[in-house]
Amino acid sequence: MKETKFVLKVSVLFIVVLLFISCAVNPVTGKTQLMLMSESQELALGQSYDPQVIATFGDYKDDDLLAFVQTKSNEMGLISHRPKVAYHLRVLDSPVINAFAVPGGYIYLTRGILAQLNSEAELMGVVGHEMGHICARHTASQQTKQTLGQLVLMGGMIASEKFAQYAQYAMQGMQLLFLKFSRDEERMADKLGVEYSSKIGYDAHQMAEFFKVLYKMNLASDNGGVPTFLSTHPDPGDRYNSVNQSATEWQTNLKSTNWKINSDNYLKLINGIVYGEDPRQGYVENNIFYHPEMKFKFTYPAGWQFENSPLQVTMAPSDGKAMIVFTLSRQKTLKAASDTTIKDLSLTPVESSNITVNGMPALATVNKQTTQDQTTGATATNEILSYYINYDNIIYVFHGMTAEADFNTYSGTLKTAMGSFSKLTDAAKINVKPKKIIVRSVTKAGTLADTFTSFGVKQSQMAELALLNNMELTDRVAIGKQLKIVGE
DSSP states (O other): OHHHHHHHHHHHHHHHHHHHOEEEEOTTTOOEEEESSOHHHHHHHHHHHHHHHHHHHOBOOOHHHHHHHHHHHHHHHHTSSOTTSOOEEEEESOOSOOEEEETTTEEEEEHHHHHHOOSHHHHHHHHHHHHHHHHTTHHHHHHHHHHTTOOOOOTTTOSOGGGHHHHHHHSTTGGGGGOOOOHHHHHHHHHHHHHHHHHTTBOTHHHHHHHHHHHHHTTTSOOSSSOOHHHHSOOOSSHHHHHHHHHHHHHHHHTOSOOBOOHHHHHHHHTTOEESOOGGGOEEETTEEEETTTTEEEEOOTTOEEEEOSSOEEEEOTTOSEEEEEEEESOSSHHHHHHHHHHHTTOEEEEEEEEEETTEEEEEEEEEEEEEOTTTOOEEEEEEEEEEEEETTEEEEEEEEEEGGGHHHHHHHHHHHHHTOEEOOOHHHHSOOOEEEEEEEOOSOEEHHHHHHHHTOOHHHHHHHHHHTTOOTTOEEOTTOEEEEEEO
8 A cells, every 4th residue: 555655646746747847959959858947937047046146145346347247248148059048147256266157047257266367268268158058058957957856955054964954044045056067068068168259259268278277276175155166067078178179170160360368458357356255244363253344253163164155154063063053134123033033944942031142132042943854754853042132233143053962062162152242343353454456567577486576475475376377487477467466
């Protein structure tokens, strides 16, 4: 009887899935493929994801830079395999070097990748690569796989799988961004990036040069937050040579002799872009997190991993047995903030008390949540200690989570971290400035190392800046050459 019910359930599920599957012709390959969404659904999905991406990672404000990238992308979109799609370019306020796309024509570039690029040609190669994923419907295909039941957790953003619901609660829908494309999909996107950038007049050999820089920097490891380019875009094999070969073929076919690189124009465009972490959005010194703009600070447990994003701060020990999430509440009162959390997360209240945290009114609660493993049916109970703190009529929230059996072990650590929240008044900590890309012109011919020395660059920074300029320290530089250095 049990077996019969199982077969019936599977059959019903299969029928339901078939109702949503449609056959579509891939715009790039011309082949028929099974898709769970129509083109209109794909466009709508992109529109729903976009505000979540911006809220999670932050929108980098540079109107001239964004206008240039959008204009060039509009031009490229018209010669792509999906010219009727409106391509929306966004610059994210993240130092991680990455670019990615979501269904519906949305392409995201981090300021980290823009700082690393050295020419318009490199930029358009990267944009063309991401546009290729959209044109070939790779992003829609990944969403299809996820809809069919693939569980993807956000790398570096949660302590362990048992706390997945909390990360998803804070960042719903973001898991799509952390899916890897296949090597065949990467190979196709590389070819399309070469094709598209070549067709609007750029030297696609520069795209290969950028990949070479990425390999030098060994960016394949996950750094948390937004993954790096090579971690989300796996190497399809000999990428440097295959992109160069493809670029040569397209240049031969198109029969042009004037391929644009436009290094100086691009460097002028990114002159002054924020480089690395922006301390104005929060920074860490000696296990103390400072937020200059909102003027608060708190201490987190020594040895815990720490991840800061515009949406939340996440802290966890390496063994994943506990987790602290720090965020803001949209509610106006402490009780309303607590009630909303209990409702949204289906918590069972255990205790609640009014307290003060360094002179600020606060509410401390303990709640429990029972979860069920959908695969095994086993249940587990987590215990959550929360502090809601009213600071200048903004409700700041700490959630400290452990399995119920571990709560007594970690409760003291959680209370210490939450109770350390205080007002930031130290002017030296408030008036911090981010590092920025500064473009300077070479005034005397010599090696790159000699030029850096004349610019006042420290010896310890030279290797990093050589990579930033895609050069070796022994390379010769001519008078008038534009170079990137880092300063305030």
